[in-house]
Amino acid sequence: MLELYHSGLSTCSKQVRHCLKEKGVEYASRYIELWKYENLNPEYLKLNPNGVVPVLVHDGTPIYNAVAILEYIDDAFPDPSLKPEDPKLRWRMRHWMWMGDYVHQAIINLTFSARLKSLVDELSEEDKAKMIANTPMPERRERWRRMSGDGYSEGEIRSALEIVDYTVNWLEKDLNETTWIAGDSMSLADIYVLSNIHRVRELYPEKVNPDDFPKINAWRDKLMLRPAAVEAYSTGTPETPPRPDGKSIEGIDCDLEEIMRAR
Numbered sequence: 636m637l638e639l640y641h642s643g644l645s646t647c648s649k650q651v652r653h654c655l656k657e658k659g660v661e662y663a664s665r666y667i668e669l670w671k672y673e674n675l676n677p678e679y680l681k682l683n684p685n686g687v688v689p690v691l692v693h694d695g696t697p698i699y700n701a702v703a704i705l706e707y708i709d710d711a712f713p714d715p716s717l718k719p720e721d722p723k724l725r726w727r728m729r730h731w732m733w734m735g736d737y738v739h740q741a742i743i744n745l746t747f748s749a750r751l752k753s754l755v756d757e758l759s760e761e762d763k764a765k766m767i768a769n770t771p772m773p774e775r776r777e778r779w780r781r782m783s784g785d786g787y788s789e790g791e792i793r794s795a796l797e798i799v800d801y802t803v804n805w806l807e808k809d810l811n812e813t814t815w816i817a818g819d820s821m822s823l824a825d826i827y828v829l830s831n832i833h834r835v836r837e838l839y840p841e842k843v844n845p846d847d848f849p850k851i852n853a854w855r856d857k858l859m860l861r862p863a864a865v866e867a868y869s870t871g872t873p874e875t876p877p878r879p880d881g882k883s884i885e886g887i888d889c890d891l892e893e894i895m896r897a898r
Contacts, residue, residue, distance in 0.1 A: 637662040640682060641689040642669045643875030646739065646830040647701035648689045649867050652874065653826050654705050656863035658712050662691075666898055670754070670878050673886030673894070675769040686771045702732055705823045717823045728817035731809075731824040734802055735831050741798035742834050747778055748787045749838050754882040755782040762884045769887055799835055799842055803851060806832075810850035821858075829858050833868065 639655065639662045641648035655662055667673045667688050675686050683690045683699040691698040691707065698707050709717045719725045755763065763783040770776040781787060787795075806828065809816065816824040832855055835842050845852040858864050869875060 636692075636694060638665050638692040639663070639689060640665040640667050640679065640692070641874070642667050642674075643870070643872075644669065644878070645688050646742070646834050647687070649830045649833070650701050650827055651689045651691065651704050651708070653829070653863055653867035654708050654717070654823070656866050657717065657821075657826070657861070658708060658715070660708070660712050664874050665895055666874065666876065668879070668886055670882050671886030671889070672766055672769075672884045673889065673891060675766065675884075675887045676889060676891045678891040680771065684771060685775075686769075687775070702736060702827065705732075705827060709823060717821065717826070719817050719820065719822055721818070724818040724822075727809075728822045728824040731806075731816050732827050734805070735824070735827040738798055738802040738831055741795035742831055742838075743778070744787060744791065744795045745799075745838055746834065747782055748792060752782050752786045755779070757882055758783075758884065765887065766884050796839065796842070799839070803832075803835070803843055803848060807848050807850050810854050815854070825854075825858060829855065829864070 637660065639651060641652060641664070643666070667679065669688070673679060674683075674688055679690075680686055682692065682697045685699065687699075689699075689701065689704065691704050693707075693711065698704050705717075719728060758766070763779075767776055767779045767783065770779055806816075813819065815821050816828060832843060832851065836855075843851055843855075859868070866872075871877065
């Protein structure tokens with residue numbers, strides 16, 4: 636049995652949904668409501684001690700970390716393969732998955748600042764303290780502390796955007812040489828990097844504008860025509876329901892198993 640614990644808004648959840656759909660692998664969808672901090676619920680932390688989404692549970696074994704999940708899916712369900720046979724192209728795939736993870740850290744800071752700061756401000760000081768205390772990862776705890784205070788400085792936002800610029804310029808150059816990121820066939824790298832480019836387009840569309848980045852936009856448009864990508868990125872579906880009004884921490888102490896059954 637294959638179960639995916641995920642959230643609609645999460646870039647990493649989009650990656651894993653996209654990969655599973657490209658493979659044609661059926662799975663049971665287990666939606667985690669991040670706006671209520673269900674990812675910090677003790678039952679969820681048994682699946683992923685890091686308290687982040689997604690988690691893939693295969694025959695009772697939890698698999699976490701998005702890059703590792705994508706590799707696992709391709710190993711467990713090898714047809715069609717999403718890894719190049721050529722060792723040099725496989726290196727290129729893994730290089731861009733590393734680059735995707737590198738820029739993802741900057742994108743998290745930009746997302747927290749643009750989308751989450753105002754919602755955290757709605758929480759009481761007591762709820763903020765509880766949410767931070769229940770966040771297991773030190774770097775994620777620090778992000779929530781920053782969002783509970785003054786947020787990121789202009790200099791920190793500027794530094795994050797410099798990382799975005801560095802990454803998209805390199806990607807544009809590489810896409811001048813190949814049809815897909817790692818050769819003539821789509822690979823895990825395309826799935827992984829797409830979600831980051833998608834988020835940059837949402838937050839700072841000028842950073843990947845078609846005039847300056849024609850190759851990235853052509854690559855992105857080609858990917859988004861694929862049925863698997865359309866399904867993974869569409870909003871308002873059972874896997875990507877509308878976000879609830881406001882933000883609360885009720886998910887930390889809820890009966891998560893009962894909520895999962897109701898969904």
